[in-house]
Amino acid sequence: MLQIDAWKRITIWLTLLVGLTLAMPNAFYTRVETYNDAMQAIELGADTTENRDAASVWPDFLPSGLVNLGLDLRGGAHLLAEVQLDDVYAARMDSLWPDVRDVLRPERATVGTIRLQPSEPGTLRVRISEEAGMARALELVRGLAQPVVTLTGVGAQDLDVSGDGNDIIVQLSEEEKRATDERTMQQSLEIIRRRIDEVGTREPTIQRQGADRILIQVPGIGSAAELKEIIGTTAQLTFQPVIGRTSDENDAPGIGNELLPSMDEEGIFYILEQAPVVTGEELVDAQPSFDQNGRPAVNFRFNPSGARAFGDYTAQNIGNPFAIVLDEEVISAPTIQSHIPGGSGIITGNFTVEESTNLAVLLRAGALPAELSFLEERTIGPELGQDSIDAGKIATIIAFVGVLIFMALSYGLFGLFANVALILNIAMIFGLLSLVGATLTLPGIAGIVLTVGMAVDANVLVFERIREELKTAKGPARAIELGYEKALSAIIDANITTFITAVILYVMGSGPVRGFAITLGFGILTSVFTAIFVTRLLIVIWFERRRPKQIEV
Incomplete structure (x- = not known):
């Protein structure tokens, strides 16, 4: 009657073995973390004696996944950044000037001369000499407009073009501004995430807050200043035509041009055309x-469109200088010696090895579309994180010991079986967290503490049902068999509703709420497994050996 098939027993023991093996590295946290860091460095090319020695502290055949500690447990850096969306509008209008000039040039007989006028950021103002040709000029410039690519902006155009005397005024439409804001925020989030991932930090929190702000939390990093160095540089790379050079920083570059300093030559400034030939966005x-x-x-290497533009420009300007500009500084201004058709090249300058590596990381991750202003920055020291860990440990131990004592006093030997299952349950939670690379935070520890209390709930239902059946069963x-059969539906119902709650918290929440939801959800899965299968297997093994005529629960 009270039997479990051999294949089921093997499956249960193998599942426990896998869970305990995955959880084991967390018992040697510092050693395994050193091993992981060394292996990552070796994979990136730093195959040094020090890294090989560090990698030898943990066997390669054992799992090395760890439960990552969150910012509140490990310490780290916290930043709240504001994206300067107006900069994107201004850059968009600056890059539009060559297109407007080119579309009006064939109509000079009608519109007269074409001149770029000073204007406020985000606005392009172009003056024509023949006011009678304004209608034709507006028609041509409006032809440059494109449909807004959003669901809410269907049918709208991206440019608002109007006339003011002899001036053509071009601005982004309100629909395009909203679409641009959304694209800029998504691009900023992705680029920040890629830059942080490039330097190997663990489980950062990067999320949008409000219309134009981004929250960045990175555990394990030394300071907020260090984090700002990683993400604060825009890394805007452009290739721009050179008009001339000067040693006077007050020289007027002229409309449509800009004056930028040289990175290598102190006191030297270059006059460049504002509209770039190619930008870093076309780097692959x-x-x-x-x-x-x-x-x-x-x-560096460009994508096909960038390679084509770069190749065409170099073919048409052999013998002329062009500038490689990084974040409004001229890295170098070489003279074009020949046609460069392949779309690849090299950036030289007075770099150290570390600077060239960092520059490559920034360029590979992509340029931030707009400047970030840091509104809030905090460094959470590891001491505070250690205090949080200690407090969490104490809470968990108190809850754990209290439940163990209660079960042992309430249900005797069966309570001891439940306690063994509870210990295995906690180990399997850490095994699952390590397997998926989840981050443990203080709310996550609260989820584990809650799981400790919930884990014995299923056993309580079973044991109480067995007590009832002992009065009537043969x-x-x-x-025991009827106790498990009749308690099963109640166990599943209770845990499914709690699991649905955990899923909703994970989907709708963010940051610490998700950490709580993950540990709660994993705890439900492991507690149901240990209560229905592990505890029952222990009772069956005991019953097969002792064959008692009577039992007390």
Whole structure:
């Protein structure tokens, strides 16, 4: 009557073994973390003696997944950044000037001369000399407008074009501004995430707050200043035509041009056309390397459209200089010696190896579409994190010991079986967290503490049902069997509703709420497994060996 098939027993023991094996690295946290860092460095090319020695502290055949500690447990950096969306509008209008000029040039007989006028950021003002040609000019410029690519902006155009005397005024439409804001925020989030991932930090929290702000929390990083160095640089790379150079920073570059300093030559400034030939957005790869003189440099490669534009420009401007500009500084201004058709090249300058590596990381991750202003920055020290861990440990131990004592006093030997299952349950929770690389936070510890209390709930239902069946059933074996059968529906119903709650918290919540939901959801899965299968298996093994005529629960 009270039997479990051999294949079921093997499956239960194998599941427990896998869970305990996955959880084991957390018992040697510092050693395994050192091993993981060393292996990552070796994979990235730093195959040094120090890294190989560090990698030898943990066997390769054992799992090395760890439960990542959140910002509140490990310490780290917290930033709240505001994206300067107006900068995107201004850059968009600056890049539109060559298109407006080119579309009006064939109609000079009608519109007269075409001149770019000073205007406020986010507005393009172009003056024509023949006011009678304004209608034709507006028609041509409006032809540059494109449909807004959003569901809410269907039918709208991205440009508002109007006339004011002899001036053509071009601005982004309100629908396009909303679409641009959304694209800019999504791009900023993705680029920040890629930059942080490039340097190997663990489980950062990067999420949008409000219309134009981004919350960034990175555990394990030294300071907020260090985090700002990783993400604060826009890494805007452009290739721009050179008009001239000067040593006077007060020289007027002229409308449509800009004056930028040289990175290598102190006191030298370059006059460049504002509209770039190619931008860093068209880069597909950037790697640190060395130039022909053995100095650190960065190799780059464009996508097909960037390669075509770069190749056409170099073919048409052999003998002319062009500037490589990074974040409004001219890295170098080489003279074009020949046509460069392949869409690849090299950036040289007075770099150190570390600087060339960092530049390659920034370029590979992509340029931030707009500047970030940091409104709030905090560094959470590891001491505070350790205090949180200690407090969490104390809470968990008190809850754990209290439940163990209660079960042992209430249900005797059966309570001890439930206690063994509870210990295995906690280990399996850590095994699952390690398997998925989840982050443990203080709310996550609260979820584990709650699971400790809930984990014995299923056993309580079963044991109370067995007590009832002992009064009517024929023998202890039948009582145990009926106890599990009749309590099963109540156990499943109760845990399914709680699991649905955990899923909703995970989907709708963010940050610490998700951490709580993950540990709660995993705890429900493991507690149901240990209560229905593990505890029952322990009771069956005991019953098969002792064959008692009577049992007390």
